[in-house]
Amino acid sequence: MKIYLMPSTAGRYGGGLKGNLEYLVAIIQNRLDSSGFASSFNEFWLTFFYSPLYVLPGVVGIENDFKKVFETLPSSFLNRRYKKIDVSLKAFEFSEHLDKADQKKYEHQFEVDNQYKNLSEIDLAHVLIDKYLEAGSIVKSKLKKDDLFDFETFKNVLLLLKSQISTNFLESENIKLAAKSKADTLKHAIDLREERSGSNKVKDKRIRDFRVYDFDLGAKALYPYAYQYCEIFLNILRSKNLLCPVYHHLYIQVCKTMDVCLERSFTLDHWYINGLSVIDYDRYLQQSDAEKEQTVFDVIVNGLRDIAHIDKLDSEIIESTIQEIKQKGLDTELVYEVIENKRYKLIVSYFSRSMEEESPIYFTVLDKTSGKSGKVQIGKAENSQIYLWLQKITLSGSQIKVKSSNSITADVYLKNKLRSMEFNIKDILNG
Numbered sequence: 311m312k313i314y315l316m317p318s319t320a321g322r323y324g325g326g327l328k329g330n331l332e333y334l335v336a337i338i339q340n341r342l343d344s345s346g347f348a349s350s351f352n353e354f355w356l357t358f359f360y361s362p363l364y365v366l367p368g369v370v371g372i373e374n375d376f377k378k379v380f381e382t383l384p385s386s387f388l389n390r391r392y393k394k395i396d397v398s399l400k401a402f403e404f405s406e407h408l409d410k411a412d413q414k415k416y417e418h419q420f421e422v423d424n425q426y427k428n429l430s431e432i433d434l435a436h437v438l439i440d441k442y443l444e445a446g447s448i449v450k451s452k453l454k455k456d457d458l459f460d461f462e463t464f465k466n467v468l469l470l471l472k473s474q475i476s477t478n479f480l481e482s483e484n485i486k487l488a489a490k491s492k493a494d495t496l497k498h499a500i501d502l503r504e505e506r507s508g509s510n511k512v513k514d515k516r517i518r519d520f521r522v523y524d525f526d527l528g529a530k531a532l533y534p535y536a537y538q539y540c541e542i543f544l545n546i547l548r549s550k551n552l553l554c555p556v557y558h559h560l561y562i563q564v565c566k567t568m569d570v571c572l573e574r575s576f577t578l579d580h581w582y583i584n585g586l587s588v589i590d591y592d593r594y595l596q597q598s599d600a601e602k603e604q605t606v607f608d609v610i611v612n613g614l615r616d617i618a619h620i621d622k623l624d625s626e627i628i629e630s631t632i633q634e635i636k637q638k639g640l641d642t643e644l645v646y647e648v649i650e651n652k653r654y655k656l657i658v659s660y661f662s663r664s665m666e667e668e669s670p671i672y673f674t675v676l677d678k679t680s681g682k683s684g685k686v687q688i689g690k691a692e693n694s695q696i697y698l699w700l701q702k703i704t705l706s707g708s709q710i711k712v713k714s715s716n717s718i719t720a721d722v723y724l725k726n727k728l729r730s731m732e733f734n735i736k737d738i739l740n741g
Contacts (some may be wrong), residue, residue: 311351311352313339313442315438316356316357316358318358318359318398319359319360319362319376319405319408320372321362321366327404331480331486331489331493332488333484336487337483338467338471342463348463349458349459351395351458354449355394355395356441356442357399358399359383359401360401360408360409361402361405362376363419363422364511365416366563367417370418380400382626383399386448386449388449388452393573399444399445403433405422405426406426406427406501407429411466431477435480436470436472439468439472439475440472446459447461457723465610470727476627492569495572499573499576502575502576503631509520510622512555513554516548517552517553517554519559519560520540521540522609522613523564523574525574526566527589531591532564533650534665535602535640536564536610537664537665539662541608542662542690543614545645547627547631547643549631551633552623552627552631554621557580559581560582560583560617561583561585562586562609562610562613562614563585564587564589564613565586566589571586572586584617585613587609587612587616588609589605589609607635641664643661644661644662645658646658646696647703651705652678654677654735656703658672658700659671661698663729665692665693668690668691669690669691669693672688673688674684675739684741689728695727698720699714700712701713701715702714708735709728709732709733710732710735710738711731712733713734714727714728714730
């Protein structure tokens with residue numbers, strides 16, 4: 311039987327215990343597994359309902375609804391069909407442990423009674439074990455003839471563990487289990503990558519998104535270079551019709567070590583994949599702007615090649631894209647759309663720039679009869695605004711008409727943009 315702990319409060323749930331208590335549930339699990347404990351249930355979920363020390367801005371007032379649920383506890387349910395136990399208990403003792411560190415960030419704050427304040431990790435470890443004993447007693451009281459839940463063994467394991475709790479015990483077990491957890495995580499990540507490498511799934515998903523994630527480095531660590539290059543890579547890979555297996559979002563995880571990359575390599579859904587790339591961030595911080603730009607390009611290339619190598623993506627498309635971008639870097643001109651009629655060809659292009667600078671957008675008109683061409687900048691927009699702003703472009707014999715989206719999203723994101731524009735083709739050709 312696997313045991314699970316679920317903290318829950320007003321408007322928030324999930325996560326786990328902190329500090330030297332992080333692996334205490336795992337310790338209980340290990341002790342039960344080695345004790346001969348038997349149960350006809352496969353899962354035992356214990357939910358801790360604790361009083362919030364703060365409420366998130368968007369759900370102010372939800373603490374009142376939470377109190378109503380809180381007052382109904384304890385509650386329990388033995389799901390015999392799915393072999394699952396659910397027990398919910400009050401846990402005032404864990405409010406500070408779970409909420410205190412973030413309390414000052416929020417306007418709507420609360421306190422718990424003094425008896426639940428400043429509890430040590432040893433105090434909380436004892437409380438946790440007592441909560442499991444209480445939950446076990448509730449389960450025992452609800453057992454039916456065909457149920458199996460060896461409460462005596464369950465109780466003895468917990469009482470023995472409680473007698474062994476000390477600062478040294480918690481610290482040493484936490485270090486040991488943290489190391490084991492990391493080793494298990496890395497092995498699992500490597501196994502999954504090898505499994506991907508051994509498969510050859512049909513590649514029929516056109517790339518839709520390309521991003522860099524650098525959470526290990528700090529806020530905007532690689533900005534604006536990563537932001538600009540992601541748009542460039544996405545545009546050109548889409549223009550070359552890069553196809554992927556199962557997923558269509560390509561994310562590059564940039565971290566200081568490969569171990570951290572591997573820890574962040576897991577995906578929660580099938581539609582995206584992570585490429586791994588390591589950066590010497592301390593060195594990056596000392597570089598000039600030009601050197602930083604080159605470093606970001608290199609880490610993106612490494613992450614893209616990581617995905618391409620494992621999943622056997624079209625190497626010709628990948629490498630030609632890399633070489634094309636390498637020639638002009640952030641000054642690579644991107645084609646947004648090409649529109650033609652019998653007389654003219656219109657190329658809509660832009661350069662990827664920072665969100666503050668915005669991307670300059672150009673119309674290039676070619677007269678098919680005379681061969682004459684002209685180019686004009688029509689404005690600037692953030693990369694994410696371009697699709698909404700230039701949603702409908704009409705090319706006639708004398709004019710180019712542009713209309714933006716009339717959606718609510720466009721109303722929000724295009725506040726400072728002209729929603730309708732007209733351009734005279736002769737004016738563009740004559741410069």
